[in-house]
Amino acid sequence: MNIYERIGLKRVINACGKMTILGVSAVDRTVMDEVAEAASNYVEIDTLIDRVGELISTHTGAEDSCVTSSASAGIAISVAAVISKGDPNLVERLPDSSGLANEVILLKGHSVNYGAPVTTMVRLGGGVPVEVGQANESEAFHVASAITGRTAAILYVKSHHAVQKGMVPLAEMIRIAHEHGLPLIIDAAAEEDLKKYVAAGADLVIYSGAKAIDAPTSGFITGRKALIGACKAQYHGIGRPMKIGKECMLGLVKALDRYAVHKHDGRADIPALEAAIAEVNGIRGLSAELEQDEAGREIYRARVRVHADVLGVDAAAIEAQLRGGSPAIYTRKYYLNAGVFSIDPRPLQGDDLAVIVARLRQLAGACLQENTAKENA
Known part of the structure; x- marks a missing residue:
């Protein structure tokens, strides 16, 4: 029993x-021992967030990382980061992004519901979703023609929930984004390769800690240092109700260390x-x-x-x-x-x-x- x-x-x-x-993962006992020890001590949270970000980055190869409460929180925080760029006044103002470059382009075949609509997470971060192409087919011109002065970023969803055929390849999405001076955000929540998308040139990549990695409830954003700094700034704004406890931060780090050795x-x-x-x-x-x-x-x-x-x-x-x-x-x-x-x-x-x-x-x-x-x- x-x-x-x-x-x-x-x-x-x-x-x-x-x-x-169903509770996502069954967490290993060694990870939960780390959680228990972390929960029974005090720490400066801002310093811990920075240090955990450094430790996460050793597993992803990125310049820096921002720990989150979940991948969903990671989407909202990433969107808020590319809109506010970490400006304290804008951080406090979001999710009201009126008058700002706030549109986030995504393929219509990537506008999925994984228990909640991914577009809801975009809106929580102050973004305005702009779906392009058709549900079963999209072309590069659909993406490029949607880019205007109001565009803040392009979002790519790498998930079994998304349409797998007829979508613009990731490499092409990255090329279009960078050609227009825009960040490319990848929702890779359940993906198993923690280095692939950073190495491919994505600016921000979002993972769930509790899925492939078998960590306690957690997530993280990994990518370019300047944008990760803007992500961390959101904990003084829309990220406040999405904050993660010290015990889950260290549980995530322990699970990542274990995952590197015991990958499924x-x-x-x-x-x-x-x-x-x-x-x-x-x-x-x-x-x-x-x-x-x-x-x-x-x-x-x-x-x-x-x-x-x-x-x-x-x-x-x-x-x-x-x-x-x-x-x-x-x-x-x-x-x-x-x-x-x-x-x-x-x-x-x-x-x-x-x-x-x-x-x-x-x-x-x-x-x-x-x-x-x-x-x-």
């Missing part, structure tokens, strides 16, 4: 991924996934196959297909029963309309995978039994 079961909540099996709705190897998950896939393929009415992450990350999952013509119910019905049972089993359900859901092995613990397969067998058997009863009635 885990701590949440002890307070009356049901067990949750997370086969969905590093998702905010997606290919190591394949044997267990293939064994589970073989079991699912032996269940009448279901089939499964190995799939790679849709955004190209080195993450592998088991994609389960529900054959509604055999079971008499569709993938949405099976997924709802998985999620509604005890333990509650959460899978990746982005493609239920296509008759499939996926099992992400990264958050699984103990016998979770065996429990999932057993539950699928039970649900499929119950559906088949009900179909037989109807036929015999």
Whole structure:
């Protein structure tokens, strides 16, 4: 029985991924020891923010970094930074950015909802989102033609939530931004490569600490020193309600150190996934196959297909029963309309995978039994 079961909540099996709705990550004990020690001592917070920024930058290769409470906060703070440029008067004035260069260009296919709209985070920072192109296709001219004297930055969203095809490549977005003297901000919240986007020339890159890195609730912005200074300045403005505690700052640093040594190897998950896939393929009415992450990350999952013509119910019905049972089993359900859901092995613990397969067998058997009863009635 885990701590949440002890307070009356049901067990949750997370086969969905590093998702905010499920508490994101299971944090390693060594990281939590660092959190506990940091929480029990005092420190000058401004000095800590600067030092943590330096330590984060050793992992990203950037000039400097700004620790945040989350990737969402990082978007709002980054937008406020490029609008205010750290001017104290403007910092205090935001999110009222009237009369300032405040437009933030993003591809329409990147205007995603990850639990909240990314455009809401832009507005919280005082920005005015300007979506360009179409949802399934964008061209460089769409971006360039939207740039005016009111443009503050270009935002690029690197996420599985975003449209993956038909978008302007990142390198082209960076070229356009710099050709027009604009900063390029990347929302890379769940990305696993902490150096790639800084090395590519992005000016500010935003990561979640609690996703790939398995840190406690946290995030960070990494990039050009002048802009990072403007990000830190926002803690005297819109960043104040987004501040992060000293304990989570040091928990993030410890998790980053651990991540550098124990970075998740997606290919190591394949044997267990293939064994589970073989079991699912032996269940009448279901089939499964190995799939790679849709955004190209080195993450592998088991994609389960529900054959509604055999079971008499569709993938949405099976997924709802998985999620509604005890333990509650959460899978990746982005493609239920296509008759499939996926099992992400990264958050699984103990016998979770065996429990999932057993539950699928039970649900499929119950559906088949009900179909037989109807036929015999």
